Amino acid sequence: MKQFFRLMAALFLSLALSLAGLVPPAAARGKAPERIPTILISIDGLRPDYISPALTPNLAAIAAKGVSGTMTPSFPSITFPNHWTLATGLRPDRHGIINGAMSDPAHPGVIFGKSSEQPWWWDGSGGPVHVEPIWVAAERAHIRSGIMFWPGSTTAIDGTRASDWQAYHADLPNHERAEVVLDWMRRPANIRPGLALLYFGDVDVNGHRHGPGSPETIAAIRDVDAAIGYLRRGLATMHRRVNMVIVSDHGMAHTIPDHVIWLKDYVAKEDYALVSYGGILFINNVPGHEAKLAESLKKMPGFIHCWRKGELPERFHYGHNPRVPDWLCLPDPGARIMDGNPEHPDDGGDHGYDPASPDMRALFLATGPAFRPGTHLPVFDNVAIEPLLRRLIGLAPGKDRDGTAAPVAKALR
Structure with missing residues (x-):
């Protein structure tokens, strides 16, 4: 009988050892894989033909080694409508930010401007579809988001804002904007944004005042390129892997x-x-x-x-x-x-023109573990950006969008 029990014990021990290699350690079982953050950067008014190793060494390096392409902005080729399109996947006629200045028949006497924060401007009220920007969708899915100056981000949509956001200050230097994002990325995983949006406006401002290609615009381009280089070096120093998408909202034309x-x-x-x-x-x-x-x-x-x-x-x-x-x-x-x-x-420059004009084309660059290096994409509509962001942060496609991630699919691993 003792021999029988010794035999059974040996069999159980053998079975336990054989299963040990199939079951991960308790620590591993209790720890979910760490989320790779996604950072979306907008450079207002940056024409794709500004990118060159001499003028924009950091952006040019991404274009050479990562994913590059150009986008057709949505009509009209204006800042606020296109930033809301990038964030929602809807064209301006559907998301309701149809211009940088507008009125609404449902609210007589109220004029929309850059500082307008009433939710009904932004959430599609009175339009064909309820509007939800990507950071609200992320927050509802328990993905923390951080927004640095994106148009519309100071407004609570359905009572929800990004977990981290800042009111717009045009004079805040570009490298300080990048430093805010780096601070977010230094946080422990449980309070680190899985989605961050960052906005730079100086290229557009100088393009309007002095024209594309002017010394002032060139200086603004160099400065924002340096800020992106600073951001990337900071991420590398902390060994933080991210998926980075860099876009512009529209181009800029010389005025005649x-x-x-x-x-x-x-x-x-x-x-x-x-x-x-x-x-x-x-x-x-x-x-x-x-x-x-x-x-x-x-x-x-x-x-x-x-x-x-x-x-x-x-x-x-x-x-x-x-x-x-x-x-x-x-x-x-x-x-x-x-x-x-x-x-x-x-004199100077302007936009708002036909989105099909080459001068209105917008930039698209991407780099990170989700992307295939050395991929160049044909021209695509900017309604593909929000579906791409959803895919990168692990959200299902949104309902009733005006675009899909298909135009950038070949750039994804």
């Missing part, structure tokens, strides 16, 4: 002095209500003056194209949101429609 049109020379002041002007004109009818305005707009030069709301070319995917004004006039790239007395009426 001979193609500056003054609205007062074509339309009587009492015949329209101005919304905004520049690289694109938004105006509303004045009751009783509709026919007169329509006739006046027909007299615009041939390089200005005007449409009623709802009659824009289909490729713009634009004109049905209730916030879109009654008329839209689109100059050819470099031309401008002016009203009043702007600071720089005849």
